[in-house]
Amino acid sequence: MVGVLNGFKDFLIRGNVVDLAVAVVIGAAFTDVVNAFASSFLTPLIGLIGGGGELGGTVRVDGQDFTWGAFLSTVITFVLTAGIIYFLVVLPVHRLFDRRARGEEPGPVGPTELELLVEIRDLLRAQQGLGPAGPGAGQPGPPAP
Template sequence: MSEKKEPSVWQGFKAFLMRGNVVDLAVAVVIGAAFTNIVNSVVKGIINPLVGAVGTQNLDNYSSCLSSSCKGTHGIRLMWGSVLGATLTFVITGAVVYFLMVLPMSRYLARIEARRKAREGTKEVVEVTELEVLKEIRDALLTQQASGAGKR
């Protein structure tokens, strides 16, 4: 009996890297990192000034104090402005990704699927017609066979 050699760690790692999902994930991370700069620029250049028209331009300045005084490092400060800024960044990122990437891609894939189904639909009609012809041939052969058996 010959023992099967287990793949080396390097071969396993190489096989892992060559999977399509890993490459797609790597591309997504790189694009996401570049895309983050765009979204941050939109938030800092457009959203923050719009908020600044009402209050301060830096959302990090919005906070609340839970203790009697919050001077320097003393007191308990809730930095809800930072959370608001991060939430706005997340919502803007999600909207841009959805409207500029997901929605057009899903429409494109739906068109491709509709075309494929239309092509398959015409094939099914032909196949159904061929099936009907084959059934008729079978029935004719059975009828002919039955009449030939009666003559003997």
């Protein structure tokens, strides 16, 4: 039980929550497409395989109908949706993260520490009403000896 909880904690910490959120959004969009495919093609096909007619994909036992065809169609719909999400969203994102980790693709570039310090200095001078710090105020000067 402790291993399962640690695994869940690692799942949350590693950033897989983003994968999950993306999967939910994309899954919701693809669900309609996959459901239409299932109701238009899979369910009738399963009905034909199950004996055709109105009761195709249904077994009647003591007056109770077991709709195994509908269940099978739902399972196939789930597998198709999960496959689409995995191959079109999760796999490309993981490949991007792997390339960044290997240094093949640079991550987002932010300002350098020196650029941030110059910007902070200029903002403080502006707040005090002192104006720019002289020629090249927005540019760092030469290093002090």
